[in-house]
Amino acid sequence: MKNENQLDEKLASDSMKSIAKLVKDLPEEIPSMNWRSQLNERILAEAKPKPKLELQRWLLRPALGLGLAAALAVAFVIRPVASDATGSSVESLMIATHQDDVNYASVTGAGLSVSEMKDYSSPTPVSDPLLDLDVF
Amino acid sequence: MFSRILASTIIAASAATSYGQQRPSLEGLPEILRLAVSRADSLRYTGVRVVNVRARGAQRETVEYITRDGDRIRIDFPNDSAFSGQVIIEDPTERRHYLPGQNEVRVLPPRRGESLLRLVASLARFRQERKVSVENGSLIAGRLTRLLLVADQRGNPLQKLYIDPTTGAVLKSEVYDFVGTSVGSYEFKSIEFKDKIDSRLFKVSRKGLRTVSPQTEANELTTKLNLRQIQIPREFGFRLESARVIRPEGEPILAQMFSSNTGRLTVFQTRADLKSDRLSKFARGEISTRTWRVGGINFAVVGPKSTNFDRVADRLKRDLGGQ
Amino acid sequence: MEAGAEEALIDRCRKQDVEAFGKFVDAYQARVFGFVKRMVNNADEAADVTQEVFIRAYQSFARFDGRSSVRTWLFRIANNLCIDRSRQLGRTPNSVGLVSDFEDGEEMDFSDSRWQPEALMLDAELIQVVESGIAEMSEKLKMVLLLHDREEMSYEEIAETLSVPVGTVKSRLFLARAHLQSVVKRYMTEGGND
Numbered sequence: 001m002k003n004e005n006q007l008d009e010k011l012a013s014d015s016m017k018s019i020a021k022l023v024k025d026l027p028e029e030i031p032s033m034n035w036r037s038q039l040n041e042r043i044l045a046e047a048k049p050k051p052k053l054e055l056q057r058w059l060l061r062p063a064l065g066l067g068l069a070a071a072l073a074v075a076f077v078i079r080p081v082a083s084d085a086t087g088s089s090v091e092s093l094m095i096a097t098h099q100d101d102v103n104y105a106s107v108t109g110a111g112l113s114v115s116e117m118k119d120y121s122s123p124t125p126v127s128d129p130l131l132d133l134d135v136f
Numbered sequence: 137m138f139s140r141i142l143a144s145t146i147i148a149a150s151a152a153t154s155y156g157q158q159r160p161s162l163e164g165l166p167e168i169l170r171l172a173v174s175r176a177d178s179l180r181y182t183g184v185r186v187v188n189v190r191a192r193g194a195q196r197e198t199v200e201y202i203t204r205d206g207d208r209i210r211i212d213f214p215n216d217s218a219f220s221g222q223v224i225i226e227d228p229t230e231r232r233h234y235l236p237g238q239n240e241v242r243v244l245p246p247r248r249g250e251s252l253l254r255l256v257a258s259l260a261r262f263r264q265e266r267k268v269s270v271e272n273g274s275l276i277a278g279r280l281t282r283l284l285l286v287a288d289q290r291g292n293p294l295q296k297l298y299i300d301p302t303t304g305a306v307l308k309s310e311v312y313d314f315v316g317t318s319v320g321s322y323e324f325k326s327i328e329f330k331d332k333i334d335s336r337l338f339k340v341s342r343k344g345l346r347t348v349s350p351q352t353e354a355n356e357l358t359t360k361l362n363l364r365q366i367q368i369p370r371e372f373g374f375r376l377e378s379a380r381v382i383r384p385e386g387e388p389i390l391a392q393m394f395s396s397n398t399g400r401l402t403v404f405q406t407r408a409d410l411k412s413d414r415l416s417k418f419a420r421g422e423i424s425t426r427t428w429r430v431g432g433i434n435f436a437v438v439g440p441k442s443t444n445f446d447r448v449a450d451r452l453k454r455d456l457g458g459q
Numbered sequence: 460m461e462a463g464a465e466e467a468l469i470d471r472c473r474k475q476d477v478e479a480f481g482k483f484v485d486a487y488q489a490r491v492f493g494f495v496k497r498m499v500n501n502a503d504e505a506a507d508v509t510q511e512v513f514i515r516a517y518q519s520f521a522r523f524d525g526r527s528s529v530r531t532w533l534f535r536i537a538n539n540l541c542i543d544r545s546r547q548l549g550r551t552p553n554s555v556g557l558v559s560d561f562e563d564g565e566e567m568d569f570s571d572s573r574w575q576p577e578a579l580m581l582d583a584e585l586i587q588v589v590e591s592g593i594a595e596m597s598e599k600l601k602m603v604l605l606l607h608d609r610e611e612m613s614y615e616e617i618a619e620t621l622s623v624p625v626g627t628v629k630s631r632l633f634l635a636r637a638h639l640q641s642v643v644k645r646y647m648t649e650g651g652n653d
Contacts (some may be wrong), residue, residue, distance in 0.1 A: 094417050101400060
């Protein structure tokens, strides 16, 4: 480009704007609930008060420190912590399923439960459903 | 995960009082909450409420038409709703959910009493760890409310109830998890209190209506998936509420939800790999988990920490032949 | 989010109020995840990096001084973490680098009768084409394109985020769009839109 003005003109052209619109209109993806739960858990861990100084001093005693360091090294080599938090594992799915059920019940009371919402929604609304019910 | 677990634990683990059980003591609770609890089974009204709940990564909203006559409740849905035509009728003994498309009625344990009494039980149990305050609430369904705010020690809200001080009706409720993320809410958009409700509204019949219990469904699924039938003996007080298949990728997982006066628990069975330590790690020790393996099937029980949970898990394991 | 409400929320986040931070995450998680996913080209990795972005944001909110917008600040964290990740993995630059196929002064000809920007609708196939086009760009082009055209950040905000002159932002944006344009044009010409 010769200069910035020329660049501005080109960037403002219809064809460039249409490309910008294509990029803008790309679908958005929301991270999973499991992802969010893990994030909440990590934020909560961050929010917890730090260990007291006495405890730190105790932990930092030389002999204990060496032992602890060795133990941590083994723990991290054998089982990396980060890989333990994958979102779609059978275990996390089980916990999330249970939690959703409990949470739903706590909010809705007699209303639709999570399984009812999922399983019993009609693809098309029934126009006059009570017509067929002998309500009165 | 911890957040949701804790929120649910507050709810589930403390649900020592649920529908049909002796009410917890109201001593020391704010007057507005005592009013709400004392009026809970005598209110008569019709109203429209909007329910918002986040589950499985999605926000779900439903509009419900509520008809309430004391301890009986009927719920209908708008014509343009995906649940149009369905009717839920609940009394202290059972919940009947009519599905016109299938011409079925599903008979389930009652649930209505869970939320308010659970809150009271939670406050009784975690008295030292909860802050309860009352202030002026907003205008809900045209009525000025009092806001009852329940928070943790850090001040993070756990539940907000907007209560009509005249009638004691809870017109809006918001539930939060431990980091303050909204789990869900309901809010009445309109409400009309009545002296009398026609009792015929709580009886629905239809020609050829098939009665389905969650046990029927569970039996069909266990046969289809070649899994085991699970029964929790009556003496433990748990009733099966639903059975459904959840599939991560590959091997199906059958989830059976049970409810009782001591909370809710879920029994899972699958042929997929299941690691006990991972399950308890996700539960973060805030809820109980138990796993075992029999005949190539992995079983897991997830529920509130309680001696009753341990007894149920022990019994299930023994009945299914677990080691 | 309204300006006043966002300010109040940010104030609470500065005090490490977890409820407020939860709302902050609600407001930005999809956008940050989308940005990171396109930057690292891997959903699982993007999930990890996005969590890290919010953890860093939570940790350092008290030091957020408000001189830039909170969005600029957040995307700066996201951008830096994506770059760090790429360095750690020793990734080789992608095929579309900073050196464009188009030389200074050259006019691009989009007069092909099949090039009808107004008719472009994002169907599933075209989404795939555009995503692939973005994926094969260099990080430098990609980040400017995403920040400007998706996040609607101004040239100045992007310049501040990336610590480069505004002119550089514009030229990178031009090159990024030009690349996408050629990708889309090729798709249309070669029968994708028959």
